[in-house]
Amino acid sequence: MKNLYKSTLILSAIAISAGSITSCTGDNKPADGKATVTIQKDSLTNYVAQRLAIYEKVKLTTNINQLSVNDRKILPLLIQAAEIMDELYWKQAYPQRDSLLATIKDEKTRDFLNINYGPWDRLNNDKPFVEGVGAKPEGASFYPYGITKDAIEKSDLADKFGAYSVVQKDSTGKLSTVPYHVLYASELQRVSSLLKQAALITEDAGLKKYLNLRADALVTDNFTASDYAWLDMKTNGLDIIIGPIENYEDKLFNARTSYEAYVLIKDKEWSKRLAKYVKMLPELQKNLPVAAKYKAETPGTDSELNAYDVVYYAGDCNAGSKTIAVNLPNDEKIQQEKGTRRSQLKNAMQAKFDKILVPISKELIDADQQQYIKFDAFFANVMFHEVAHGLGIKKTITGKGFVRAALKEQYSWLEEGKADILGLYMVTGLLKKGELKGDIKDYYTTFMAGILRSVRFGVSEAHGKANMQCFNYFQEKGAFERTAKGTYKVNFEKFATAMNDLSAFIITLQGNGDKVAVEKAQKEKAIIHPELQTDLDRLTKKNIPVDVVFEQGVDVLGVK
Template sequence: MKKLYKSTLYLSALAISASIFSACTNSNNTGSDTTSSVQRDSLIDYVARRLPIYEKVKLTTNINQLSVNDRKILPLLIQAAEIMDELYWKQAYPQRDSLLATVKDEKTRDFININYGPWDRLNNEKPFVAGVGAKPEGASFYPYGITKEEIEKSDLADKFGAYSVVQKDSTGKLSTVPYHVLFAAELQRASSLLKQAALIAEDAGLKKYLNLRADALVTDHFTASDYAWMDMKTNGLDIIIGPIENYEDKLFNARTSYEAYVLIKDKEWSKRLAKYVKMLPELQKNLPVAAKYKAETPGTDSELNAYDVVYYAGDCNAGSKTIAVNLPNDEKIQQEKGTRRSQLKNAMQAKFDKILVPISKELIDADQQKYIKFDAFFTNVMFHEVAHGLGIKKTITRKGFVREALKEQYSWLEEGKADVLGLYMVTGLLKKGELQGDIKDYYTTFMAGILRSVRFGVSEAHGKANMQCFNYFQEKGAFERTSKGTYKVNFDKFATAMNDLSAFIITLQGNGDKVAVEKAQKEKAIISAELQQDLDRLTRKNIPVDVIFEQGVDVLGVK
C-alpha cells in the first residue's frame, strides 16, 4: 500500500521535474539556450528580491537552568523533531529531492527550503519555479488532480480523516491509508527517540507524556497522550510533536500535517499568567453576542505558559513562524479540560524587535508610536490563544462541531475570532483591574500587529483573518489613514468595532453557515490597492516580513 501511494502521488513528478529542469538548466526544451537562460535569471532575480524578507534569528536560551538529565534529553527531542520535518516535506512537496537536484543556485535552494517547496508561502503561494503550476489545494493528502466533488461523493469511511491520505489506483478506485502505515519507518524512529527520552526524564508527568506520545505516533491514536500533555504541570522541558494542524489541507481543512516544537518552560513568566484561565467562564458569559451562542462553558483546566522555543520543525516552520500555540485541537478535550496556551517568548521578542517596531515607525501615526510596547504585543498574542477557548464549539443548528460544518472555511474564521476576542478579553480585564497598562498601548499595538500579519498574504489562514479585521475596522471608523500615509487609531470606535466583529464571527460559527462564511471571505479577506501600496513601502524600506531560524544542537551547545 505504501508503494501504491508513492506511485499515485508521484504521478506528475516526472513531468514537473522535467519542466523544472528545462527552466533551471540549459535544456533545449524551451527552444533555445537564450530562453532557458532568461528563465534562470528570472528565477534568480525573484529569489534575490524575496529572500531578504526573512530575518535570520538564532534560537537560543539559557540551558544552564536545565538539569543534567534534561540536557541529555534535549538532543533526543531535537532528533525526533527533525523526523517530523522530513515527514512534512513528504506531505507538502514530496518531489523535494528531484527539485533541488535541478537547482544549482544556492540562494534559490535556500528559498525552496524556507517554503518547503516551489511556492512562495508569503506571496499567496505564487510558484517561483517554472513548470510547477499552481499549488494543489490538497497538497499530497489526495490524488493529484482530484476534485472536492469526487471525495464528497465517494463511499470512503475515512474521507475526511485527520490521520490518513486518500489514494487512487489504476482503475480509479479510491482508498485511504493511515499515516502510521504510510510513514511506518520514520514514525518508529521518532517513537524510539521519545522512549529513550522518557527513560531519562525525571519529571513524572513528562515521562508519562513522552511514552504515550511515542505510542501515539505509531498508532495514530493521540487522545491519551493529549490528556497526559494537559496533565503535565511541573516539567521544564516540553515537546509538541505529531500531525496536528490542518492548514496545509486547503481542500477540506481535514488532514493534519507533521510538526514539532521543542520548548523550555520559563517558570516565572508562566506563574504570572496562571490566574487568567480561571476567568474564562465569566468572560464567556459577557461575550457581546446573543445568549444561545455563548451557552457553552469553557474548560478551566487550561494553562497559560511561557516558553523559549529552541527548535521548530515541519508545518510550524513553513511560511510565517508561529509565536504562540493553543492545543490540543480535539474539541472534546477542549470542552472537558480546556487547552494549553504556550507563548513562545524568545520568538515573540524577535518578531517585535525586528519587524513590529520598524513597521510601526513607518506606518503608525507619529503621535501614537509611543504606544507600541512589547508587553502589549505579548499580551495581545497570549489572549488570542486564550480566546480560542471562548465562543462556541458546537453549532446551534445541529450541524455538529463548527469545524465539521465549515470545513475548509473553518481555520481562517477561527483565527479571526481569536484575534478579536483576544482584544475583547484584554479590554475587559483592564476594566476589572486584572491587567496593567493603558488601553491605548494594546489597541495601537494590535493595529500594528494587523499590519505585520497581513504581509503574510491572504492565502494563509492568519492573513485572511487579519484582512477581515482590517477591512471591518476600517468600515467602522476604528482607524483612519492620514494624509501622510500612516494609520491612526480611534480608540472609542476601536472598542465598538471589536464588539461588533466578535458578535458577527461567533454568530457565523454558531450557525455553521458555510455559504455565509465564504461570502465574508470574498468580501472582507482581501487586500486593497491602497493597503498594498503601504505594504510595498515596508518592502522598499527592507523591513523583514518574517524570521527564519538558526537552530539545533550546535546553536544550543548541547550534544
Template sequence: MKHITRVTLFLTGCLLIFGILSCNNTSKNTDTSSTATTGKDSLQNYVDQRIAIYETVKLTTNLNGLTTNERKILPLLIQAAQIMDNLFWKQAYPQRDSLLSTIKNEKTKSFVMINYGPWDRLNGDKPFVAGIGPKPAGASFYPLNMTKEALEKSAVTDKYGLYSVIKGDSSGRLISVPYNALFASELQEASNLLKQAALFAEDPGFKKYLTLRADALVTDNYTASDYAWLDMKTNTLDIIIGPIENYEDKLFNARASFEAYVLVKDKAWSKRLEKYVSMLPQLQQGLPVEAKYKKERPGTDSELNAYDVVYYAGDCNAGSKTIAVNLPNDEVIQQKKGTRRSQLKNAMKAKFDKILMPIAKELIDKDQLQYLNFDAFFANVMFHEVAHGLGIKKTITGKGFVKEALQEQYSWLEEGKADVLGLYMVTGLLKKGELDGDIKQFYTTYMAGILRSVRFGAASAHGKANMQCFNFFKENGAFIRNENGTYKVDFTKFEQAMNKLSRLIITLQGNGDKAAVEKTQKEKAVITTELQQDLDKLTKKGIPVDIIFEQGVDVLGVH
C-alpha cells in the same frame, strides 16, 4: 489514480507533479506586489527579492537551570523533531530532492527549503521555479485530480480523517491509508527517541507524556497523550510533536500535518499568567453576542505558560512562524479539559524587535508611537490563544462542530475570532483591574500587529484573518489613514468595532453557514490597492516580513 513517487522536472518546460502534467501554468493570485513570469531571469529576480523578506534569528535560551538528565533529553527531542520535519516535506512536497537536484542557484534552493516547496507561502503560494503550476489545494493528502464530490460520494469510511491520506488503488477506487502505515518506519524511529527521552525524564508528568506520545505516533491514537500533556504541571522541558494542524489541507481542512516544537519553560513568566484561565467562564458570559451563541462553558483545567522555543520543525516552520500555540485541537478534549496555551517568548520578542517596531515607525501615527511596547504585544498574542477557548464549538443549527460545518473555511475565521476576542479579553480585564497597562497601548500595538500579519498573504489563515479585521475596522472608523500614509487609532470606535466583529464571527460560526463565511472571505479578506501600496513601503525599506531560524544542538551547545 495511483500515487506517483518519482517525477522528472524540466525547468524550461513542464513539470510532472503529484501525477499530473502541468505546462506553463501561472498561479491565480490577487497579490499585486510582485508578478512572476515564465522567464528564468524574472523568476530569479523574484527569488532574490523575496528571500530578503526573512530575518535570521538564532534560537537559544539559558540552559543553566537544566539538570544533567534534561541536557541529555534535549538532543533526543530535537532528533525526533527533525523526523517530523522530513514527514512534513512528504506531505507538502514529496519531490524535494529531485527538485533541488535540478536547481543550480543557491538562493532558489534556500527559498525552496524555507517554503517547503516551490511556492511562496507568504505571497499567495505563487510558484517561483520555472514550469511549476499552481499549488494543489490538497497537497499530497489526496490524488491531484480528485474532486470534492468524488470523495464525498466514495465508500471511504474516514473521508475527513485527521491521520490518513486518500489514494487511488489499482482499479481507480479511492481508499484511505493511515499515517501509521504510510510512514511506519519514520514514526517508529521518532517513537523510539521519545521513549529514550522518557528514560531520562525526572518529572513524572513529562515521563508519562513522552511514553504515551511515543505510543501515539505508531498507533494514530493521540487522545491519551493529549490528556497526559494537559496534566503536566511541573515540567521544565516540553515537546509538541505529531500531526496537529490542518492548514496545509486547503481542500477540506481535514488532514493534519506533522510538526514539532521543542520548548524550555520560563517558570517566572508562567507564574505571572496563572490566573487568567480561571476567568474564561465569566468572560464567555460577557461576550457581545446573543445568549444562544455563548451557552458553552469553556474548560478551565488548563495552563497558560511562557516558553523559549529552541527548535521548530515541519508545519509550524513553514511560512509565517508561530509565536504562540493553543492545543489540543480536539473539541471534545477542549470542552472536558481545556487547552494549554504556550507563549513562545523568545520568538515573540524577535518578531517584536525586528518586525513590528520597524513597521510601526513607518505606518503608525507618530503621536501614537509612544503606546507601542512588548508587554502589550505579548498580552495581545497570549489572549489570542486563550480566546480560542471562547465562543462556540458546536453549531446551533444541528450541523455538528463548527470545524466540520465550515471545512476549508474554518481555519481563517477561527484565527479571526481569536484575534478579536483576544482583544475583547484584554479590554475586559483592564476594566476589571486584572491587567496592568493603558488601553491605548494594547489597541495601538494591536493595530501595528494587524499591519504585520496582513503581510503573510492570502495563502495564510492568519493573513486572511487580519485582512478581514483591517477592512472591518476601517469601515467602522476604528482608525484613520493620515495623508502621509500613517494610521491613527480612534480608541472609542476601536472598541465598538471589536464588539461588532466579535458578534459577526461568532454568529457565522454558530450558524455553521459555510456559504456565508466564503462570501465574507471573498469580500473582506482582501488587501486593497491602497493598503498594498503602504505595505510595499515596508518592503522598500527592507523591513522583514518574517523570521527563519538558526537552530539545533550546535546552536544550543548540547550534544
C-alpha cells in the same frame, strides 16, 4: 513513499539559470505518473533574491544552564525527534524535494525552497517561484493529484475526512485511504524510540508519562490519551509538542493534519504570572457581545497558560511564517472536558517584535501614537489570542455538529479571526477589572501594528485572511484612519465598538455553521485592497522583514 508520490504534483520543468521575472502556469503531470526533469532557463531567480530578503535570520537560543543535567541529556533526543517530523512534513507538502533540489544550482533558490517547504511562496499567495511547477495543489499530497472536492465528497470512503490518513487512487481509479502510521511506519518508529529513550532519562513523572504515551500514539494515530497526559503535566522544565496537529496544509477540506514539532523550555517565573487568567474564562464567556444562545457553552478552566523559550521548530510550524504562540489540543471534546494549554513562545515573540513590529510601526503608525507600541502589549495580545480560542462556540446551534466539521475548509481562517478579536476583547475586559496593567491605548495601537505585520503574510494563509477581515471591517467602522501622510491612526472609542461588532459577527457565523455565509465573508473581507498594498510595498522598499528564519539545533544551543 511510492503511492504518496503518485498522489501529488509532479514536475515537468525545473529551471536553474538567471533571467527576467515571469509567472508560471500549467499542471505538468506526466501520463505515466513519473517525474521527468527538464533543465530550462530560469526566469525567477531575481524574484527569489528579492523574496528571500523578507526573512530575517535569528539564532534560536536560550540559557540552557537553567536545565538539570538530565534535561540537558534529553534535549538532543527531542531535537532528533523533531528533525524526523521535519522530514515527514516535506513528504506531505512536497515529496519531490530531493529531485527538485538536485536540479537547482542557485543557492538562494535552494534556501527559499527550504523556507517554503516546496516551490511555492507561502507569504505571497503560494506564487510558484520555479519554472513549470504550476499552481500549488489545494490538497497537497493528502489526495490524488487533480481530484475534485466533489469526487471525494461523493465517494464511499469511510475515512474521507480523516485527520490521520491519505486518500489514494489505484490504476483502476478506485479510491482508498491509508493511515499515517502505516504510510510513515519507518520514520514514526524512529521517533517513538527517541521519545521512549527520553522518557527513561527524565525524572519528571508527568513528562515521563506523556513521552511514553506520545511515543505510542505516533505509531497508532490514537492521540487522545497522550493529549490528556500532556495537559496533566505541571512540573516539567522541558516540553515537546510533536505529531500531526494542524490542518492548514489541507486547503481542500481543512481535514488532514500535518506533522510538526516544537521543542520548548518552560519559563517558570513567567508562567506563574500568567496562570490566573484562564480561571476568568467562564465570566468572560458570559459577557461576550453576542446573543445568549451563542455563548451557552462553558469553557474549560483546567487550561494552562505558560511561557516558554522555543529552541527548535520543525515541519508545519516552521513553514513560511513562524508560529509564536500555540493553543492545543485541537480536539473539541478534550477542549470542552479539560481545556487547552496556551503556550507563549517568548523568545520568538521578542525577535518578531524587535526585528519586525517596531520598524513597521515607525513607518506606518501615526507619529503621535508610536509611543503606544509596547512589547508587553504585543505579548498580551498574542497570548490572549490563544486563550480566546477557548471562548465562543464549539458546536453549532443549528444541528450541524461541531463548527469545524460544518465549516470544513472555511473553518481555520474564521477561527483565527475569532481568536484575534476575542483576544482583544479579553484584554479590554481585564484592563477594566484591574487584572491587567497598562493603558488601553498601548494594546489597541500595538494590535493595529500587529494587523499590519500579519497581513503581509498574504491571504492564502489562514492568519492572513483573518487579519484582512479585521482590517477591512475596522476600516469600514472608522476604528482607524489613514492620514494624509500615509500613516494609520487609531480611533480608540470606535476601535472598541468595532471589536464588539466583529466578535458578534464571527461567533454568529460559527454558531450557525453557515459555510456559504462564511465563504461570502471571505470573498468580501479577506482581501487586500490596492491602497493597503501600496503601504505594505513601502515596508518592502525599506527592507523591513516580513518574518524570521531560524538558525537552530544542538550546535546553536551548545548541547551534544
